[in-house]
Amino acid sequence: MEKDEKRVEELLMLKTIAETLNMGNDLESMLDEVMKKLLQVTGLTTGWIFLINDKGNYELKAEQSLPEGLCYENKKPMCEGDCWCLERYRDGRLNRATNIINCKRIDDAIEYGWGDTENFTHHATVPLKAGDESVGLLNIGSPFKTHFTEEELFLLENVAFQIGAAIKRVQLSENEQKLALLAERNRLAQDLHDSVNQLLFSLSLTARTTKELTSEPRVLDMLSMMQELSQEALMEMKALIWQLRPNGxxxxxxxxxxxxxxxxxxxxxxxxxxxxxxxxxxxxxxxxxxxxxxxxxxxxxxxxxxxxxxxxxxxxxxxxxxxxxxxxxxxxxxxxxxxxxxxxxxxxxxxxxxxxxxxxxxxxxxxxxxxxxx
Ligand SMILES: Nc1ncnc2c1ncn2[C@@H]1O[C@H](COP(=O)(O)OP(=O)(O)OP(=O)(O)O)[C@@H](O)[C@H]1O
Ligand SMILES: [Mg+2]
CATH class of the missing domain: 3.30.565.10 (Histidine kinase-like ATPase, C-terminal domain)
Incomplete structure (x- = not known):
């Protein structure tokens, strides 16, 4: 019975997390929210997410309740240098949720006196995957907790799969947005070129030919002005089109x-x-x-x-x-x-x-x- 209750609890947790991950397209706020929920339901206190690109460079994308020693100088210990979990991730040894023996960043914080590490010494490390592709790492733990059970790791792995897929989805849609923006600017440049530009050109031509139909000095002056103004507008339009669509x-x-x-x-x-x-x-x-x-x-x-x-x-x-x-x-x-x-x-x-x-x-x-x- 107790086991069933636990299972139901876990399923509820997975459901809440899936819902959070399906909301919105802003990566940072989404990961922040999911991190909070994950800590709430696992009863753990501290966690962070590194996004890692295909060159192996990492970026801290979400964190909750980092000990003081890891927040030193605007979280410098979390944004620079390497650690054992990243090393394993990069050389392909981190395929499953793992107990990391202890956290190198914490060891450094102690060695260099960056601040209180609040009895946080170990964390579990879980690769974030979308299909076969790895996109980052989830690290999670609590003060005094030095070991994670197989069951705990299994659960974290499950959540990590969901997070990985959500990260990939957002990244793809960000790329799509960029391409759509570019296409829109191209379209605008083309429209301006084909409409306003052509009209201005006809206007300056009309002004020029109309000048030949009159000898009235005032009318001639006004036509010259029309010609000049339309040519000026044409130049500005040309520059604008260039800016919208860098030719070449x-x-x-x-x-x-x-x-x-x-x-x-x-x-x-x-x-x-x-x-x-x-x-x-x-x-x-x-x-x-x-x-x-x-x-x-x-x-x-x-x-x-x-x-x-x-x-x-x-x-x-x-x-x-x-x-x-x-x-x-x-x-x-x-x-x-x-x-x-x-x-x-x-x-x-x-x-x-x-x-x-x-x-x-x-x-x-x-x-x-x-x-x-x-
Ligand atoms: N290469 C340059 N040689 C000489 N003076 C320059 C040069 N670049 C900028 N300046 C001077 O600095 C000023 C500011 O330049 P800035 O590009 O900010 O403005 P602008 O060209 O006058 O107008 P816009 O906002 O259209 O660029 C210019 O007005 C000009 O006096
Ligand atoms: Mg300028």
Whole structure:
């Protein structure tokens, strides 16, 4: 009887967890919620989830009640360095829920005096799997608990399967969203090109031919103005379309920026190394920053030549754009008044990168961007 009751309890727990995992598409809040529920129903106190990518790099995605020693300096012990469970995960030895003898991160916290470890010494480690694919780790435990029974591990393994499948589902839908956004922008660019752009073109043509039908000076003036305005609008539209759909970005960042220099009339000296396969968002960011920097050279530097270098290293990509133009006084205060410079910096920082600008009167301007690649 007691056994039956326990079984019912477990099934209820699995049901609550499945429900939580089916809710929403925000990975962090979903994992946070599921972690809380899992601790509630197992009676354990502490747990965390590492997501691990196919290169073996890990990221802390959820945690509950970490002891003080693991929270040291904004949870640094949980975000850096290796441990035994990750080692086993990476070399393929962690296929099932396991008792880890003791936690290396806790040992380090004690050795380096990062804070109280609150009698938490051991944890169970469970691989998070979606089908055959491993996506991360679930670690869970309690103070003074040094061993997990087969039954406990079996239950955790069951939950881990559900969590793994949910992580995969969210990751796939995030990718889909990105692709949908890209497709939408392409569509918008095409629509603008085919509708507004063509109309503006006809307008400027009509203004020009109408001019030949009159010799009235006031009418001629107004027609010239119409022609100028529609041409200006046409130029702005062209730039907007370029921004929506970076023409040629599919052939790589170097190619796209080279073409952009052609469009705006800048002579380009370039040096590009190893950027054939950059992550999409890195490429897009370099493109947006590059475009703004080249626009600035064209608009402000009073020079028609520019140097571009893009180099990919092991864990980062560096881009430099340099002109020998008139330069300006640059104030790197956090609240930059102008949009162009501020948005270049923001874009780089959004991908945890850096943006630097150096400029001197009559000695040109150089921007340097570095973006880490995971
Ligand atoms: N390469 C450059 N050479 C000389 N001056 C520059 C250069 N880049 C920027 N500047 C100066 O810095 C100012 C701010 O640049 P920023 O790109 O933020 O604004 P903007 O180009 O004037 O307008 P937008 O918001 O359209 O980019 C410019 O107005 C210009 O005076
Ligand atoms: Mg600008």
């Amino acid at each position: 970005l599919e052939k790589g960042i170097g190619y796209a920026l080279t073409r952009y220099c052609d469009v705006i009339g800048l002579k380009l000296f370039k040096q590009i190394q190893g950027v054939g396969r950059l992550p999409h968002e890195v490429e897009e960011t370099l493109w947006r920053i590059g475009q703004e920097a080249l626009n600035n050279c064209k608009k402000h530097a009073q020079i028609d030549e520019v140097e571009l270098s893009i180099k990919k290293k092991l864990n980062q990509v560096d881009m430099m754009i340099k002109d020998q133009g008139i330069g300006f006084m640059y104030d790197s205060a956090p609240n930059l008044p102008s949009v162009g410079l501020a948005s270049m910096k923001e874009r780089a920082e959004k991908l945890s990168g850096t943006f630097q600008l150096e400029s001197q009167n009559n000695r040109g301007t150089t921007i340097t961007v570095s973006i880490p690649i995971r």
